[in-house]
Structure formats: structure tokens, C-alpha cells
Amino acid sequence: MQFSSELDLALFTASGEDLHDVMADAASQGPALRATFLGRPALLLTGFATLREFFARHEDFPGGEIYQFATKPHIGSTFIDMDGAEHDRYRQLAMPAFRSRAVAQFIDSDLVPLAHEVVDSMLRRAHNSDRPHHVDLATDFAQVLPFWAISRKLGLPVGTEERQRAWALALLSYPTHPAEALAAAKEVTEFLRPTLAERRAHPANDVISTMLLAERDGVRLDDEQVSAHVRLLYAVGATTTSDALSTLLHRIVTQPSLAERLRVEPEYADRVIGESLRTEPPVSVLPRLATSGGHLAEVDLPAGTLVLCGIAGANRDPQHFIEPNRFNPDRSEGEVMTFGFGQKYCPGTHLARQQLKAAVTVLLQRLTEVRPVDCRPPAGAVLRKTNRLVVEFSPAE
Numbered sequence: 001m002q003f004s005s006e007l008d009l010a011l012f013t014a015s016g017e018d019l020h021d022v023m024a025d026a027a028s029q030g031p032a033l034r035a036t037f038l039g040r041p042a043l044l045l046t047g048f049a050t051l052r053e054f055f056a057r058h059e060d061f062p063g064g065e066i067y068q069f070a071t072k073p074h075i076g077s078t079f080i081d082m083d084g085a086e087h088d089r090y091r092q093l094a095m096p097a098f099r100s101r102a103v104a105q106f107i108d109s110d111l112v113p114l115a116h117e118v119v120d121s122m123l124r125r126a127h128n129s130d131r132p133h134h135v136d137l138a139t140d141f142a143q144v145l146p147f148w149a150i151s152r153k154l155g156l157p158v159g160t161e162e163r164q165r166a167w168a169l170a171l172l173s174y175p176t177h178p179a180e181a182l183a184a185a186k187e188v189t190e191f192l193r194p195t196l197a198e199r200r201a202h203p204a205n206d207v208i209s210t211m212l213l214a215e216r217d218g219v220r221l222d223d224e225q226v227s228a229h230v231r232l233l234y235a236v237g238a239t240t241t242s243d244a245l246s247t248l249l250h251r252i253v254t255q256p257s258l259a260e261r262l263r264v265e266p267e268y269a270d271r272v273i274g275e276s277l278r279t280e281p282p283v284s285v286l287p288r289l290a291t292s293g294g295h296l297a298e299v300d301l302p303a304g305t306l307v308l309c310g311i312a313g314a315n316r317d318p319q320h321f322i323e324p325n326r327f328n329p330d331r332s333e334g335e336v337m338t339f340g341f342g343q344k345y346c347p348g349t350h351l352a353r354q355q356l357k358a359a360v361t362v363l364l365q366r367l368t369e370v371r372p373v374d375c376r377p378p379a380g381a382v383l384r385k386t387n388r389l390v391v392e393f394s395p396a397e
């Protein structure tokens with residue numbers, strides 16, 4: 001598939017290698033190409049070095065501007081729509097519970113048992129169906145675990161995860177279904193009210209309590225600010241991890257030698273996860289705004305340009321990666337653009353990677369001899385994932 005400036009990357013639904021062909025074709029024509037996003041003219045950046053420079057120069061190209069439109073109207077004001085010192089202050093208030101040590105504790109105490117819980121419920125459903133040895137790992141596992149995980153990490157009432165998942169999806173649909181997203185935001189505020197009151201009175205070991213207690217330069221988050229950050233974490237944290245998990249599982253079930261190696265060498269999962277995140281980044285195209293414009297080494301960005309960060313292209317840039325299209329978990333080139341770079345580098349990276357690892361480890365323990373039945377390759381660009389991963393399995397004894 002070839003690149004065309006009329007191809008709307010926000011609405012891109014083709015699957016498999018099509019997106020990578022489009023990125024490679026665009027890259028062959030230059031570091032920045034005129035493109036379309038939700039019907040608007042944009043500029044697509046595909047090269048690793050160009051994108052890294054764009055992200056790194058956050059004073060010239062502040063990352064918060066696009067979120068004034070993309071998240072603030074329905075999610076509320078959070079550090080994602082801020083820049084500079086204000087951004088850093090609010091990020092420090094909201095995110096300490098996502099540092100690597102806090103995440104490591106959570107993985108052992110909560111996440112592994114939770115992954116077993118999700119597998120139990122998936123197997124129960126299969127057992128009661130007319131195909132007791134078939135499951136859809138996309139809908140029954142990948143689209144469930146990360147939502148349940150963020151809910152537990154936040155400290156929200158157990159048993160309400162499915163409602164939260166519906167709200168997260170509604171919040172994400174804001175560009176196409178704004179009324180539904182605004183309604184979901186209101187429902188989340190109402191749902192959180194009793195939990196916030198309870199945690200203010202009796203703090204616990206969870207993210208909501210940490211946010212309520214945090215203080216920086218005399219600033220604390222009020223209830224509305226905590227609610228907004230909860231809505232943000234639902235929308236940006238759970239969905240991306242869920243999409244990454246679906247793509248990773250697609251790779252593992254369609255490449256049986258990989259599953260065999262992971263069963264005997266669980267630590268190899270770190271490498272497989274890293275390579276899956278490089279070759280199929282869940283956020284393959286990230287929109288940004290260059291309100292004041294400026295110059296990158298090779299590119300002019302006129303003021304007001306809608307910039308499309310071609311993360312999928314950067315992660316397969318032949319100038320940065322040897323044999324970029326080959327899935328090679330043993331490669332030594334380290335840095336990828338999957339989680340962004342610079343001031344807005346994703347603060348959920350540890351949680352995401354550790355979740356992916358726990359998910360794969362538990363799944364391979366519980367299901368033996370997984371055989372693909374109906375497995376679709378990843379599709380889309382802005383949120384790239386696979387929607388169908390039906391496998392036949394033998395349960396572990």
C-alpha cells in the first residue's frame with residue numbers, strides 16, 4: 001500500500017503490513033509529507049532522528065497544546081494538557097505511584113493474582129459455551145486485564161471494572177462521539193465521589209490516596225483535579241496497554257517457536273515485549289500541534305501545523321535499525337519512540353511493560369498448546385490493535 005496525502009491517518013483501518021508500507025513509502029519521499037488527519041491538513045514526520053528532535057525540543061514545540069482540544073474538554077484539566085514548569089509540578093503530584101518500585105510491588109501483590117482471575121473467568125465462560133476449548137484472547141483477555149489492573153491500582157471498588165471499561169472507551173470516542181464522552185465523564189465524577197470522600201478520611205495504599213495526599217510547592221490536587229487524572233489514566237493508560245497486549249499475543253500465538261521458548265525461559269518475555277512494542281507500537285501515529293511553528297534540522301513547520309508523529313515509521317527507520325522489518329527480540333539497538341520522548345515521555349512505561357510480562361507469563365502457565373483458529377493481524381494507526389484472536393487450547397492440568 002502506498003502513501004497518499006489524501007489518506008486520512010485518523011481513519012486508517014487497514015491491517016497487517018499496510019501501515020508499515022505506507023510509512024516506508026512516505027519516508028522514501030522525505031522526512032515530512034503533507035497528510036490528512038480527521039479531514040484536516042497535516043504534516044507527517046516518519047524519520048527516527050526527526051521525531052526525536054521534535055519531541056526533545058519541547059520549549060519550541062510544546063506537547064500540551066494538542067491536548068487542549070484532545071483531552072481537556074471532556075477529561076478535564078490534567079498535566080497532559082500542560083507544558084513547562086506547571087506540567088512538571090502536576091505530573092509529580094499525580095504520578096509517583098507509577099514509579100518502578102511502586103509498580104514492582106503492585107505486580108507481585110495484585111497483578112499476577114488479577115491475571116489468574118481474568119483467565120479463570122475466561123475459562124469458565126468457555127467451559128459453559130459450545131466450544132469449551134476455544135477462547136478469544138483479544139476480547140476475553142487483552143481487552144479486560146489492563147482495565148481491571150488500572151482500576152485496582154487506583155483503588156476503585158472491586159466489581160465495578162466493567163463499568164469503568166465502558167467509560168474509558170466512551171471517553172476515547174470523544175473525537176467522533178463527543179456527547180457520549182461528556183456523559184461518561186460526568187458519570188465518572190459521580191462514581192468517584194464516595195471513594196474520594198472515603199480516601200480523604202482513610203488513606204489507603206492506592207493511587208487515589210497518593211494523589212489526595214501529594215503536595216508540591218504548596219499545591220495539592222482538589223477532588224475535581226483528582227477525578228480528571230483518574231479519567232486520564234483510564235483513557236490513556238488502560239487502552240494503550242490493552243492494545244499492546246493484543247498485538248503481543250497475536251505474535252506469540254502465530255509464532256509457536258516463540259511460545260515454546262517463553263514457556264521454558266520466561267525472562268525472554270522482556271525481549272519479546274520490547275520487540276513487539278517496537279514493530280507494532282499501539283500509538284503508531286500521534287497527533288501534535290506546532291502552534292508557533294519552527295524549524296527542525298530537515299523540516300520547516302509553519303505556525304499552526306498539525307504534526308503527525310509517525311512513531312511506527314520511526315521505529316522501523318532503516319537508518320536507525322538493522323533489518324527494521326524483521327521481528328528480532330535479540331537485536332541490540334535499544335531506543336524506540338513507542339512511549340514518546342522528552343518532557344512527555346510516558347510515565348506508565350513500567351506499569352505497561354510489567355503488565356504485559358505478567359499477562360504472558362500467566363497465560364502460558366494456564367493454557368498449554370495454544371493453536372490459532374481465527375487470528376487477525378493488528379490494524380489501525382492512532383490506536384493500533386488486533387480485535388480477534390480466537391485460539392484452541394489445552395488447559396494446564
Ligand code: HEM
Binds near residue numbers: 341
Ligand atoms: C503500551 C502502553 C503504552 C503506550 C504505547 C503509551 C504511549 C504513550 C505515548 C506515545 C505518550 C506521549 C504522548 C505525547 O508525547 O503527546 C504517552 C504519554 C502518557 N502516558 Fe502512556 N503509553 C502506554 C501506557 C501508559 C500507562 C499504563 C499509563 C498510566 C499509568 C500511561 C499514561 C500516560 C500519561 C499520563 C501520559 C502523558 C504524559 C505527560 O503529559 O507528561 N501510559 N504514552
